[in-house]
Amino acid sequence: xxxxxxxxxxxxxxxxxxxxxxxxxxxxxxxxxxxxxxxxxxxxxxxxxxxxxxxxxxxxxxxxxxxxxxxxxxxxxxxxxxxxxxxxxxxxxxxxxxxxxxxxxxxxxxxxxxxxxxxxxxxxxxxxxxxxxxxxxxxxxxxxxxxxxxxxxxxxxxxxxxxxxxxxxxxxxxxxxxxxxxxxxxxxxxxxxxxxxxxxxxxxxxxxxxxxxxxxxxxxxxxxxxxxxxxxxxxxxxxxxxxxxxxxxxxxxxxxxxxxxxxxxxxxxxxxxxxxxxxxxxxxxxxxxxxxxxxxxxxxxxxxxxxxxxxxxxxxxxxxxxxxxxxxxxxxxxxxxxxxxxxxxxxxxxxxxxxxxxxxxxxxxxxx
Numbered sequence: 001x002x003x004x005x006x007x008x009x010x011x012x013x014x015x016x017x018x019x020x021x022x023x024x025x026x027x028x029x030x031x032x033x034x035x036x037x038x039x040x041x042x043x044x045x046x047x048x049x050x051x052x053x054x055x056x057x058x059x060x061x062x063x064x065x066x067x068x069x070x071x072x073x074x075x076x077x078x079x080x081x082x083x084x085x086x087x088x089x090x091x092x093x094x095x096x097x098x099x100x101x102x103x104x105x106x107x108x109x110x111x112x113x114x115x116x117x118x119x120x121x122x123x124x125x126x127x128x129x130x131x132x133x134x135x136x137x138x139x140x141x142x143x144x145x146x147x148x149x150x151x152x153x154x155x156x157x158x159x160x161x162x163x164x165x166x167x168x169x170x171x172x173x174x175x176x177x178x179x180x181x182x183x184x185x186x187x188x189x190x191x192x193x194x195x196x197x198x199x200x201x202x203x204x205x206x207x208x209x210x211x212x213x214x215x216x217x218x219x220x221x222x223x224x225x226x227x228x229x230x231x232x233x234x235x236x237x238x239x240x241x242x243x244x245x246x247x248x249x250x251x252x253x254x255x256x257x258x259x260x261x262x263x264x265x266x267x268x269x270x271x272x273x274x275x276x277x278x279x280x281x282x283x284x285x286x287x288x289x290x291x292x293x294x295x296x297x298x299x300x301x302x303x304x305x306x307x308x309x310x311x312x313x314x315x316x317x318x319x320x321x322x323x324x325x326x327x328x329x330x331x332x333x334x335x336x337x338x339x340x341x342x343x344x345x346x347x348x349x350x351x352x353x354x355x356x357x358x359x360x361x362x363x364x365x366x367x368x
Contacts, residue, residue: 001204003255006061014054014061021045021052022086029082035287038069038085039077060203060210067210067230073283074180074316076231077207084284089313097219102318120276124148125163126303129339144336145302147328149321152309153179153278166300173295176288177309179279180316181234181272185227185249186216187263192223194257200225202252208233211252225253234280235272242268281316282309297324302335304328 025041046053054062066077073080123134124146131146154160155174166174194200200213208231216224227249229237237245246266254260271280293312297305306328307321314320 001202006203010058010061014058015065017052018062018065024049025082035081035083037078037286038080038082041082060205063207064201064203064210066207070207071182071228071230074182074230074280075178075283079285081284081286081288084288091319099220121160123161126301129302131302145332147304147306147332149306149325151277151279152177152282157278169295173292176292177296178283178285180281180283182230182280183234183237183269183271185245186267187225188265189223189261190264192217193260238270238273283316299331304332
């Protein structure tokens, strides 16, 4: 926080200790039938293994590692389930950055499709083998079936009225899965004044006060840094103006680099309060039942559900959202074929991490 550089050997050593602590939490999980938070499990591990406790600067570095973990789930460690936190199947290949953004993918997938923008759905009615989707401007669309892929935060807030009402087991699934928040403050500068590293971390006495900047110059060639804030800190940042948020992160940056220039342009996200999202992506909260993803994904007659929140193995990811949409579309197609008299008795396709489709067009991906 005071701008001094942390010796690399401390970062590496504390990182190894953090891995050991997380490994020890597996024993805690095996010993307790009742779920608990990752933070509580870490506390138990440190009580049993005092040699893993860190002091001084090393303690602050440990908080930074916890901060990175919270960024992965977009939630604080006292909210994350010990039972489920490591159940995600991470795809091979390492981290990558979509240099052109997701625009090329969307344009390719949207070819020959009637896409209506700025049509916020207010009501979905189903019955008589039809679905009626009503939007805020008064228009209604009638279809044989529909696939709901709105963010989980929107479903939680009951911004869409369902008729008939969703069954209690579906409402419970929507309620039980957590929705985290992670915001970004993108800063464009007139020149590069930072080293050619993947990220610039900030250590502090609490994970809440830690943070980091992603260096997009390394991947794109443009002088851009992106400050990342997750969990309660992301929520708190949204309470202030964009100007204040930029001023706050710039004060930290100038401690590290006294010659830092003011950004010529900036962009601040507000995922937690954006009415089209009301959150960033899903995570497993403490005490969540093991079958909630199946229940959230379960169709209701001719109403199907997709999105990152229904993908138990790849939640919180674009590939999870994409693959769930493909599967929902296939199941929807099978439903319509059966209803129209196709007697092949097609089965509902279950979600699998192997269901990801090969890309059908070239993408520019930069390994950070």
